[in-house]
Amino acid sequence: MKVPPAIEKKIDKVIRHYPESPSAAALPVLHLLQHEFGYLDEKSVQYAAGKVGVDPIRILELVSFYPGFRQDKPGKYHIRVCRTLSCAMAGSEELMESLCKAARIDRSETSHHHPIAKSKNGKYSIEFAECLASCGTGPVCLVNDEFHEDVAPGSVKDLLAKYK
């Protein structure tokens, strides 16, 4: 795992925002690494620990706790579908089924600790997320960093067409 110089520069810059305590830069550093590599493996954990000056376990604690950090490599396009009440009432279960069918993803082996399912060709991965704060326009989903609202289960082919 090689961190590109441009990313290392950003990492060093963000750590300087926390002169009171460099370990407060843990989340910003992890975000930069996950954005670059798609997920956080042991090498990233060690690297981040070294950068912010804590024992690696202190970083692993964060990676294993926060739902926004992935320890499994996602697909090129990672989809998160909101499952919480209002979106569920608006049809998030059907949306998930539609997306899995269109992206050819089998979710039968997912669990609490391994919630991400991937398509065989590695192009798409998917998981449920909790309330994404857009309950008035459910069902909603994120594809990587792009937000989609009012996603009708019948429109998933058009949605995925944007992500080739």
Place this chain on the structure above:
Amino acid sequence: MATRKTKVEYLKGKEPHPREYRMIFRNVDRKGWKTDLKSYEADGGYRVLKKALRMKPSEITDEVKASGLRGRGGAGFPTGVKWGFIPPDNTKPVYLICNADESEPGTFKDRYIIHQDPHQLIEGMIISAYAVGAEKAFIYIREEFPDGAKILEKAIAEAKKAGYLGKNIKSGFHLEIFVHRGAGAYICGEETGLIESLEGKRPYPRIKPPYFPAALGLWMCPTIVNNVESLCHVKHVIERGGEKYAELGLPRNTGTRILCVSGDVVKPGYYEIEVGKITMGELIHEVCGGLKEGRSIKAVIPGGSSAKVLRGDERFEIKGADGKEKEIGIEDIPMDFDTMMACGSMAGSGGVIVIDDSRSISWVLNNINAFYAHESCGQCTPCREGSLWMKKITDRLVAGKASPKDIDTLEQVAYQIDGKTICAFGEASAWPTESFVAKFREELTADTCEENEGKALNEESQLAAAGLRES
């Protein structure tokens, strides 16, 4: 230069409802509106900051106290009182944190301020930081608003370039604002969980007392944590003056609030109203277009999923404006803080979820329980064990594998969490179950079967979980 009296036009199909009072959301869905500094200034932006900087910090706090502004994050705690908790003899740095972690199910308002009117938030933050003596501020923004983080960073850079941030905004007043992204945990919306997260740790909340952030917050320094919407209200308090602001809404329930309505209404969405000037029935039927054809209100969650549920046919005993006790129905409840509390729930975050008679209460409660089971930080035994236990019971309930005794167990588990935890997440996870069981016990029990007593949901998975099978 544009003033409040400028006629504002809105995008077609997104015009505010006539019952609305657009103050915080004045620029949301505004036709031709842009988020850059120049546009904000041309519309009168940062004028109020300049007014505030001509005042003394203590005068600003006095105005906020006089306004009666209550926090808009969910707790409704008076903002001016919170600011006053900073020890008067403090010598440590003071921090201001904007809680932009909007994650309470049913709530969708801060999202629009962040994405469409970032400078209103920044102006409110600078005024607030000036008032409380902070030289460094953070916007803790949920990870799932990646565009929002970029928009805020851009706005902060513009504000700094214009001299509204940085050194000597006014002689001796310096302020830097940093955007700090979360990583997908609801518990980071709890102010001390947020602070732990900001410090680079797992977001296990702190016990209060003694860890009230105003006394022992970020790095054990006095810290003020305020919601996005609350910080915007500060700007309007200073613009109008505290007493004038307090003319909006009702006594002790002043100003405007943004209601977020979702669920089984024809027109879900966000609506800014004067606090208490609209009833639940007017909100649902007039503003939100009512329910779908042939449907009736079975239940309403009035303030985010943590708020206790109200039955559609419930009667409430409250004190009328004349001081006399009277009985009202759900549709007569005015949408203010005190009345909603008197009705046994809370105004909370303003997330109103309407549930019609087509919905299964077991399914609704199970969905909510799964949320809290997922989001429990795990620090306190009653919540860590209890939230998952409640979810497992309602999993069985929804699958038709629960027994009538399970409803009793469900309720008992909830009461073993409520009041027995370090933070209010315990109550948040327990109240839905407590209130749904109290008010819909018949329906929940109807989904059970005596034959199911002692049966597991899925024997294979139970044995696998116990390590007695290959999973």
